Amino acid sequence: MKAVIIGATGATGKELLQLLMASKDVSEIVALVRKPLPIKHPKLNTIVVDFGKLSDWKKHISGDVAFSCLGTTLRAAGSQKAQYVVDYEYQYEFAKLAKDNHIPTFILISSSTANPKSLIFYSRMKGELEKSVEALGFKNVVVFRPGPLIRPETDRTGEKIGVTVISFLNKVGLFCKMAPLEVKDLATLMLRYATKPPLIYTILESGRILEEARK
Numbered sequence: 001m002k003a004v005i006i007g008a009t010g011a012t013g014k015e016l017l018q019l020l021m022a023s024k025d026v027s028e029i030v031a032l033v034r035k036p037l038p039i040k041h042p043k044l045n046t047i048v049v050d051f052g053k054l055s056d057w058k059k060h061i062s063g064d065v066a067f068s069c070l071g072t073t074l075r076a077a078g079s080q081k082a083q084y085v086v087d088y089e090y091q092y093e094f095a096k097l098a099k100d101n102h103i104p105t106f107i108l109i110s111s112s113t114a115n116p117k118s119l120i121f122y123s124r125m126k127g128e129l130e131k132s133v134e135a136l137g138f139k140n141v142v143v144f145r146p147g148p149l150i151r152p153e154t155d156r157t158g159e160k161i162g163v164t165v166i167s168f169l170n171k172v173g174l175f176c177k178m179a180p181l182e183v184k185d186l187a188t189l190m191l192r193y194a195t196k197p198p199l200i201y202t203i204l205e206s207g208r209i210l211e212e213a214r215k
Helices: 011-022 051-060 080-100 121-135 157-171 183-195 206-213
Strands: 002-006 028-033 044-048 065-068 105-109 140-144 201-204
Touching (some): 002 011, 011 028, 065 080, 080 105, 105 121, 105 183
Parallel strands (some): 002 065, 028 044, 105 140
C-alpha cells in the first residue's frame, strides 16, 4: 500500500507517520510538508511543497490512500481567514488532486462539532470541508470526528483545559462518549481503516472512535 499524507508534522500526523513506517502493509509513504522532516526511512519520500500552489506537485499525490491530518488553530493562524486557508482550502485542494489521480481512499481528521450549518466558524468550516470531500466521489472516504485529543507537549492552552475538564466529568460518569483520546490511538485507528477501508462514505463520531480504539 502506498500512502500520501499531509499534516505529518502535527501531533496526530507524527504518530501516523511512525505507524506507516512500521507497518508491513505499507510499501511507500509520500509526505507533503512545508519544511524537511527531521527523520529518514527507506519507505519515506519527503517532498517540500508550497500548499498555496499544491497543484504544481500533483504528480506526487498518487497511491492507494491519502491521509489529511492538516490543521491549525485560530491563534496560530492569526485570523479566521488565514485559518480557513489551512483548514479548508489546502485540504480540499489535496483531496481534489488525490481524486484526480484516482486514489481510491481518502481519510480525513475532522471535528466532533463539524456542521456546515453551524453558527460557530470552526464547526461550520469543518462541516463544509466534509461535504466538499464527500462530493468528490471517492470510492472510500473515512471521516474521523474525535473529541478532545491528548497531544504530547501541546501548546494549545484551550485544548489542555478542555481535556482536564472532560476527564474530570468522565470520572463522575458524564460525557463518556467525549472522553479524551491519545493521538496515537487515533492514528492507529486511521491506519486500521486505511488497510481495510469500508466501501462507503463513513463518519466515525467520537463515541465510536473511543469504542474501536479500545478494541
